Amino acid sequence: MTALTRLVWVTATACRGACGPVIRRAAGPAAAPRCARSADDSSLLASSLAELAQAASKLLGSIQAQKDWSAVEKEAAELRKKLEDEELWTRDAQAAIEIQKRLAKLEGDLEKLKNFTERWDEARSMMDLAKEENDASLIADLVSDMEELEADLRSYFVRSLMTGADDQYGCFIELRAGAGGVESCDWVSMLSRMYQRWAQMQGFDVKVVEEVHGEVAGLKSATIQVSGDYAYGWSKTESGTHRFVRISPFSSVGKRHTSFVSVQVVSVAPESSISNAKQIEISPNDLKVEVMRSQGAGGQHVNKTESACQTERSQIQNRATAMQLLRAKLFQRELDEQARLKSDHYASIGDAGWGSQIRSYVLHPYHMVKDSRTGRQTNNVDAVLDGEIQEFMEAALLQAHQGGANGSAQRSNDDDF
Amino acid sequence: MKRTITAAATLARGRTLRMAAACDGDTAQAACELRWLADAVLQRRVGSVFVRQRVGWPPARASEQAVREPHGRSLRRLRALAGELAACGSNGAAVEAFVERHLAQHELQRLDRWIWQRTDGHKPLQFVLGSQPFGGLEIRVRPPTLIPRWETEEWVERLAADIAAAHAAHGDSPRPLRILELCSGSGCISLLLAHTLQHLAPRIVAVDVAQAAVLLARANQRRLGIDTASGLDFVCGDITDDSLVPRLLGLSPPRASTGGKVDLHQNQTGFDVIVANPPYIPPHEYAALDPSVAQWEDRGALLAPDSRGICFFERIEQMAAALLAMRGSGARPHVHATLGPHPLCESGAIPRLVFEIGHAQDADVARQLGVVEWTRTKVHADLAGRNRCIAKYMS
Incomplete structure (x- = not known):
């Protein structure tokens, strides 16, 4: 993934994080009566919400523990300072581009973490509010928010584990x-x-x-x-x-x-991946192509499409x-x-x-x-x-x-x- | 044991089994053919041929932007459907389930009509679908013009690679390479050579006796965007007619029947390479051909009326003596003496005459006729191990 597409993606998630809950809350009252019909339902919802919240907090915790985020922030600040130096660009443009790329990646990660933390904080304060007021419709609403947050967190976490050289390929x-x-x-x-x-x-x-x-x-x-x-x-x-x-x-x-x-x-x-230190080269001379073909004259005599295997x-x-x-x-x-x-x-x-x-x-x-x-x-x-x-x-x-x-x-x- | 057989039969019943009648009972092959037919049915859902041409098949993600939104939405769906169908592979039951689930009634009728044409009508799959892939090009085919064969694809690719390699090794040349194809049919050989050797900008003239074949070849040329300016001309002409040689050499004006359109690349002084896939099936073998070949493909493109099926090879070799550019003026006094063959030919890196031959004709065709002095003759086998191509060198 290039730095550019990553940035675009980050902006997209950032936007969703910022305006998503607002839109959903606006739609809430209409949907709420269907969700919470009785006290049983609401207590069920409350318990599932608690479960989801626990899972989400655990995931968020492991994402936070995965890296030393303050060190990441420090490194990002250093890189930013380096890039401000005009001389660097004239001296070694290639190195500058590398630094830029690295910075984009760090900033993307930080942005995502910040986004997740914000969403989590917001959801938790909403949860407290809902508990105080015992508002069934709000709880129902929160469950779907929390489900989404938990799924996002989980897929981000699992994805962040894929750091192998060829994980990103087909x-x-x-x-x-x-x-x-x-x-x-x-x-x-x-x-x-x-x-x-x-x-x-x-x-x-x-x-x-x-x-x-x-x-x-x-x-x-x-x-x-x-x-x-x-x-x-x-x-x-x-x-x-x-x-x-x-x-x-x-x-x-x-x-x-x-x-x-x-x-x-x-x-x-x-064929051309930079991460493969050892390129795999196949010389045509090392190849022996064997194709299963039916017996017979072939050529002009036959017009069957041969697709054995x-x-x-x-x-x-x-x-x-x-x-x-x-x-x-x-x-x-x-x-x-x-x-x-x-x-x-x-x-x-x-x-x-x-x-x-x-x-x-x-x-x-x-x-x-x-x-x-x-x-x-x-x-x-x-x-x-x-x-x-x-x-x-x-x-x-x-x-x-x-x-x-x-x-x-x-x-x-x-x-x- | 009885039950297992029943189970196997149930798994591959219906359309696949019907199709297998046209595939020598091979159910995996039948499943593939059924899948390709179903794919062609789906393809028809892309409204007009113009849109179809623009978006390609399966509809590319990028081109969706080029299409207005109502199209775009259905194209995304079509792309998903085509992907699902392709994932069925050679699993007959899966393809059958797919067509039952996703094709409309009239589409199923079309599919069944095509299956019927394949089985009872012995129509070749390529004629049902209207095209055949050939070395990366999609060649349109139309009865009765001969369908391009995979064996041909193979040797043409090899020839093109040889020419490109020789060119790379020898560097820039003073003039473009001149190639002549005889008995060109759908035009696949010339089109593939012109496409693969674009960077050399060769001058290619292709000749066929059948007007239908020439028209089809020109249609293919237009559709593939290989335009006449790039140096490829399809001409109608009979190789058994003695006036063809001077006509090809550009020494006499084109006849009125060709509309005077073709100037055959002015100052033509002979060709560097001649390639041909002439008819080579002798009468006794022609009588035993599968109906899908005998009933659907041009008899004139298949049958060589002598007992060994080599009369056209001999005829072309005689013509080659006059058509090939040669060093010195002795052999052909009417050619300007200073215009010899292309340096690549002289170095012996590429052959001057290339034939596709029948499975048992290598000895007959490799024999020296004495018309042209060949220095070297090479026989290439196809992937099935049959001698398929003869290349003759002169250096």
């Missing part, structure tokens, strides 16, 4: 059927749909890059490409084995089946996607290699089995999706399979941030269902 999500036969092939197609729905809900562009059909049903493997800002940052925690339990429609005995799919998320390393009509597009995938995989291999060298931290995933299982989806004998790393769970399996996995991702990202050590300890004894 990604490929690769799914491979593991143990479980036809069931796991069907599971691949369900998971593939789940990720596509998730990406569409987030406003990312999705493309199916490759699908290998199973012998009976479903897919042996699938690769989808998700493009958009921070697509990799969000979905990187999805790498691992996904377990699925249900009564198989493919078996005649009606027994419970367990199947596994391994998911690997690799970032789409752009290819999803677009244009050869150029097919080739470009294949190259991007190859580059992403090479890049991931290098990252894995680096991680392995640095420590014996478990950076890459193993076979689709028990070892690296990250999540279970159970449809029988009860409905439950449970993340074995964070312990987060829900009973609404249908919603999850329809792409509502953002919460799981947030939880995993937060936990990964809080430290790998206790996370892995929790994982090992959590496969009890």
